[in-house]
Amino acid sequence: MKVLQRYLASEILRASAFVLLAFLALFAFFDVMSEMQSVGTGGYMLQHAFLYVLLALPGYAYELMPIAALIGTIYVLAQLASRSEFTIMRVSGLSTRQTAAMLARIGIVFAILTFVFGEYLAPRATESAEKLKLSVKGAAVSQEFRSGLWAKDVIRENGVGGKVVGTRFLNVREMRPSGELLTLRIYEFDADFHLSAYIIAARADYAGNNTWTLAQVSESRFKRDATRSGPGTLDLTAAVSTHKLDAMPLISEITPAILSVLFADPERMSAANLSLYSKHLAENKQRTERYEIAYWRKLIYPFAVFVMMAVALPFAYLHFRAGGVSLKIFAGIMIGVSFQLVNRLFSHIGMLNTWPPFATAVLPSVLFLLAAIATLMWVERR
Incomplete structure (x- = not known):
């Protein structure tokens, strides 16, 4: 035999x-x-x-x-x-x-x-x-979309661990094949879906460990406990604070591995990346x-x-x-x-x-x- x-x-x-x-x-x-x-x-x-x-x-x-x-x-x-x-x-x-x-x-x-x-x-x-x-x-990947690339993320207490305290939406105008992100607009909401921050960055580079380095940043924070000084009048100076920074770290569950789904359809992705991306979608209440x-x-x-x-x-x-x-x-x-x-x-x-x-x-x-x-x-x- x-x-x-x-x-x-x-x-x-x-x-x-x-x-x-x-x-x-x-x-x-x-x-x-x-x-x-x-x-x-x-x-x-x-x-x-x-x-x-x-x-x-x-x-x-x-x-x-x-x-x-x-x-x-x-x-x-x-x-x-x-x-x-x-x-x-x-x-x-x-x-x-x-x-x-x-x-x-x-x-x-x-x-x-x-x-x-x-x-x-x-x-x-x-x-x-x-x-x-x-x-x-x-060419850039997100140039195929009229409004750029959109992604949803969750905000946790300790970076990528701990309790979920908010939601983040990222809009990227261009994504280079190298993984570099250009012209970002980030909208952060608290647990009650009140806008808490609006961040504009010219560029983002991945530094590893779920951390992105934003460059040429304009950050606007909205204070939730800001009160109205009178009926129908909002005190903008107390409600909004804006800062300009040369660089700023951003901790996010979105990584180049997750963004790599844009370079291949699901049938050509590895099982590890499919599992990672499915988990990311499930955590963000997406199909x-x-x-x-x-x-x-x-x-x-x-x-x-x-x-x-x-x-x-x-x-x-x-x-x-x-x-x-x-x-x-x-x-x-x-x-x-x-x-x-x-x-x-x-x-x-x-x-x-x-x-x-x-x-x-x-x-x-x-x-x-x-x-x-x-x-x-x-x-x-x-």
Whole structure:
């Protein structure tokens, strides 16, 4: 069995790697054609387009890994069946359960690779690609919004710990790819939603430990205990105090890691960043469904490799008189594409119907796994 395990593993890994490289080359070609329209805009040149496409490949590899495992496994099993090798293995005592166990052990390699690409390589590469394009073009992220970038934060007694004592709204006119914030307007409210401070800063740089350094600051504080000197008359000198500072620290739960969501959609973010941002949204009473679904999909997606290999197993028991291998590969491609479409469809349906995020993420894999088991039982009875 060990010899057979190594034989299957080497054949499936080789075939799946070839399929993955073929898909990556195809997607890279289409992306290069698409990026040609942007070449010449600002300082965006041909070499930047090629680098941008290259940095997008880890994301494609993450998405295509289960499909590559599916097609590679189907190809190997179809070849074994066409040469009657699989029939000999079955006659020699190889059961369906043993075959499934062998495929599962091979799937561990693909699952680990999928996790590494999805959690480490793809998010960083995607963020670097977007920053590259913006920096070369001389653009800023928040320039895409008419009023700039808005973010909500909570104010705590001890910086980022302790009791919540207020709410903060930040408006940023420009956000550079380096993380520098330009032209900030900060509105701070107390627990009763009374305006307590209005801060204008020309620039903000992140200093670490949830601390931003504001430069060229104008701070206006509104005293809550300010009283009216007479009916209908407000004593502004007692109510408002304004100070101008060269620099000022700002402690906030908003960090570059949270702002990095602007450089990538939730599907390309790491599970750690998705968890961090979902927590931030929940603390600020904002909707988190989209990011929670993406978080659970990120955790479950590596296990889709096992589902796809289970889907491939029944093809070893199917025999066609003509065009057997090519027909099975075509069927595998269709199944893989269908899995991706169903996976994305369930994400949108789950958001619209407010399904539990975990159920929304796991349901497509469960449905395909049940279909694979049913198909396997059917072909074994024939």
